[in-house]
Amino acid sequence: MPVGSRQFPLLILLSLALTSILCPSIALACKDRIYPPTFPTVELQAFEHVYVIRVDQLMYAASSEDSRYSKPFSFEGKVVRVIKGTKVAGDAIRAATTSDEEAHARCPISLESGKTYLLMLNGSGLTYRLPRYGSLYIATDRPEFGRYLADLTKKSR
Incomplete structure (x- = not known):
């Protein structure tokens, strides 16, 4: 069955949800410390x-x-x-x-x-x-x- 235009956003959402469950390191990211020009x-x-x-x-x-x-x-x-x-x-x-x-x-x-x-x-x-x-x-x-x-x-x- 071809993917209709209404089903496409739902498939993307499901893909993202599965990615976050199966590969949490991809879905979750941390922020590195920003180093200012002078020492705070x-x-x-x-x-x-x-x-x-x-x-x-x-x-x-x-x-x-x-x-x-x-x-x-x-x-x-x-x-x-x-x-x-x-x-x-x-x-x-x-x-x-x-x-x-x-x-x-x-x-x-x-x-x-x-x-x-x-x-x-x-x-x-x-x-x-x-x-x-x-x-x-x-x-x-x-x-x-x-x-x-x-x-x-x-x-x-």
Whole structure:
């Protein structure tokens, strides 16, 4: 039976509904953080620690409440530079992403072993807390990294 003009919109709607059920990663999208030209220093107020950290090892959670995106993780690394906080350059650090945050269609933080990042953390002791969503984190290989570090250095003087 040929598809009539009235049936066509219904078929499109059914196709989209099936796609969202069968392939949720296609139907649902998250938004990456937009990096402004200068570091938004007002964000520093929400964090006790701001470090440049080389990530040495990532450990992912065994199960995730949302497997479409990067799972909660913890990492071990070394502090390369201190912007704010009690650590000193060369200190080992361990942190874990928090899991009690609302995503609000934001992409979760994703780090790679062997890379160095500017990270904002809270907590103390054995494991620091790294926000899983919406945090302004940036790797050294991004063009914003140098500008942000210069902005933060100026503010700390």
